[in-house]
Every structure is written in structure tokens, then in C-alpha cells.
Amino acid sequence: MNAQAPRQVQDVELRALIDAIYLQYHYDFRSYAFVSIKRRIGAALARFGFDTVSELQGKVLRDATLFGALLDYLTVQVSDMFRDPEYFRVLRERVAPVLHTYPSLKVWVAGCSSGEEAYSFAILLRECGLLSRTLIYATDINARALEQARSGVYAIDRLAGFTENHRRSGGTAAFSDYYTAAYGNAVFDRSLRDHIVFADHSLATDSVFAEMQLVSCRNVLIYFDRGLQDRAVRLFRDALCLKGFLGIGARESLRFTSYAAAFEPVSQEHRVFQKVGA
Known part of the structure; x- marks a missing residue:
């Protein structure tokens, strides 16, 4: 009985922290997969030097800057350009x-x-002759990540991986055409950024904001519980025009959501679907 007490107390503290974040900052992590949140908060405790979740909570509620740093742990920050190249090959x-067939996209x-995936789409659409008629909405709840995305600046040591992924995705131009390298960084071309709108949007609390021909949400649903997965897929269904396309992550599925019947696979292997019904 006593051996279980610390874990039970920690779970209670974690739920209290998640509730407090929602009330104080209006970020809703209450329907995120609890095991994943627990693991990330553990990493944050070690990083920020707190002994307990309650101690972290007390500081976070009084320090918005600390909350911004904590948000990097609570949201997914792992990305690459043309990640899973075969996914982009299917799109291409x-x-x-x-x-x-659409006059605008x-x-x-x-x-x-x-921002890596947003720039990947801009490059793919340019190579397909579609970027000039396209507006890309790139959304996230992490303000610091969005600021990084808007800058279009990435460490130059990542360029080899980006270039190889682009080649494997079926890229038709030299990847070096899309950026300028200087002082250890690569700055992506302004003509790509001009077609991207970076904005704050939460799949947990916000609604549809435009009609889309293509939605890509990859490696996000796996961090949600079943109810929030349903909410997100409903948003994507409602946002897509009839015959619009949805792409999700390699380890994700629509099969067990309430809205699976609204989609049919274009490539089940690479998780690309097309909306077929309301």
C-alpha cells in the first residue's frame, strides 16, 4: 500500500497542474494521453530543478516565462523537412x-x-506548379515554436538530412535552391514564407476557420486520448471540402475514431485519406 502512495500522489499533482494551466493560461491538456504528459513533466522537473510537481505548479502559475519553457515539454517539438519521404511522394x-483541378488551394x-513540415509543403507545391495559387495555414499552440517557424531559420547541420529526405520524396529541383546559408544557419527563401500563415490554434478548444483542400496533421493524434482524437478528426472532416485530402502520422489511425466512415484511403500504408462523406 505505501509503495503505491508516491505514484498516486504524483498523479493527483499532475492532474492538478494540468487543471491549473487550463485555468491560468487557457491551454487545455486535460485530454492528452496521461502517460505521455506524465513522462514529459518528469523530464521538465529534472530540467528545471524541481523536486515535486506541486513545486513546479506554484512557480509556473506565477511566472509566464517559465510556463513558456514548460510548453516546450508539453507539446511535440520533433520534426524534420520531408519527414517520412514516402508520405510526401504519395502527395506528389x-x-x-x-x-x-482547383482554381485556388x-x-x-x-x-x-x-515549421519544417510547412516549408516542406511549400517546396512540394512549388515543384508541382501549385504554390502560386496556395495559402498554407500552419498552426500550433506553442508561441515559441511558431516564432521559430516564422523566421524560417534552421541549423545548417540539419541540411544534409533535409536534402536527403527531399530527394527520397521525389524532389525535382536542387534543395539548395530554397535557402541561403550563412553563419551556421540556413534561411529559407522568402518566396516560400509568403505563402504560409503561421497562427495559434488548439485542436482541443478551437474550431474550424476555413475550407481546406488538404489537411496534414502528423504525429499529433498519438498524444491525445480517444475523445480528443475524435474531436480533432471531426475538425479535419468539417474543414475539408468534399474529396479533400487528410494526412496523418505513420503510427496513427482513423479506424477507431467516430468519423472513419467519412474517409477512404488513398494510401493506407502512408496514411493519406480522402473525404468521401459528411
Whole structure:
């Protein structure tokens, strides 16, 4: 009995912290997968030097700057350009030809983190002759990540990986055409950024804001509980025009959501779907 007490107390403290964050800062993590949140808060305790979750909570509620740093632990910050290249190859070969039938395009990259996927879409759409008629909405709840994304600046030592992913995705131009390198960083071309709107949006609390032809939300749903997964997929369904496309992460599925019947697979292997019903 006593051996279990510390874990039970920690769970209670974690739930209290999540509730307090919602009340104080209006960020809703209450329906995120609890095991994942617990692991991330443990890492934050070690990073910030707190012994207990309650101690962290007391500081976070009085220090918005600390909360901003904590948000980096609570949100997913792992990304790459053209991550999972075969996913982008499917979009290039099977989705882009359909997108050509629209006079204008809106693309939503949900959970864009520090912007790598948004720039990947801008490059892919340029190579497919579609960027000039496209507006990309790249959204996240992490203000610091969005600021990084808006800058379009990435460490130059990441460029080799980006370049290889682009090649494997079926890239048709030299990847070096899209950035300028200087002082250890790569700055992506302004002509790409001009087609991207970076904005705050929460899949847990916010609603649909435009009609889209393509939504990409990858490696985000796995951090949600079943109820929040349903909410997110409903948002994507409602945002998409009929015959619009949805892409999700390699370890994610629509199968067990309440809205699976609204989609049919374009590539089940690479998690690309098309909206077929209301």
C-alpha cells in the first residue's frame, strides 16, 4: 500500500497542474494521453530543478516565462523537412494531380511545431506548379515554436538530412535552391514564407476557420486520448471540402475514431485519406 502512495500522489499533482494551466493560461491538456504528459513533466522537473510537481505548479502559475519553457515539454517539438519521404511522394504523385483541378488551394498543417513540415509543403507545391495559387495555414499552440517557424531559420547541420529526405520524396529541383546559408544557419527563401500563415490554434478548444483542400496533421493524434482524437478528426472532416485530402502520422489511425466512415484511403500504408462523406 505505501509503495503505491508516491505514484498516486504524483498523479493527483499532475492532474492538478494540468487543471491549473487550463485555468491560468487557457491551454487545455486535460485530454492528452496521461502517460505521455506524465513522462514529459518528469523530464521538465529534472530540467528545471524541481523536486515535486506541486513545486513546479506554484512557480509556473506565477511566472509566464517559465510556463513558456514548460510548453516546450508539453507539446511535440520533433520534426524534420520531408519527414517520412514516402508520405510526401504519395502527395506528389497521387494528390497533387487532383489539387490541380482547383482554381485556388488552402492547406492546413496542424501541429506545425517549428515549421519544417510547412516549408516542406511549400517546396512540394512549388515543384508541382501549385504554390502560386496556395495559402498554407500552419498552426500550433506553442508561441515559441511558431516564432521559430516564422523566421524560417534552421541549423545548417540539419541540411544534409533535409536534402536527403527531399530527394527520397521525389524532389525535382536542387534543395539548395530554397535557402541561403550563412553563419551556421540556413534561411529559407522568402518566396516560400509568403505563402504560409503561421497562427495559434488548439485542436482541443478551437474550431474550424476555413475550407481546406488538404489537411496534414502528423504525429499529433498519438498524444491525445480517444475523445480528443475524435474531436480533432471531426475538425479535419468539417474543414475539408468534399474529396479533400487528410494526412496523418505513420503510427496513427482513423479506424477507431467516430468519423472513419467519412474517409477512404488513398494510401493506407502512408496514411493519406480522402473525404468521401459528411
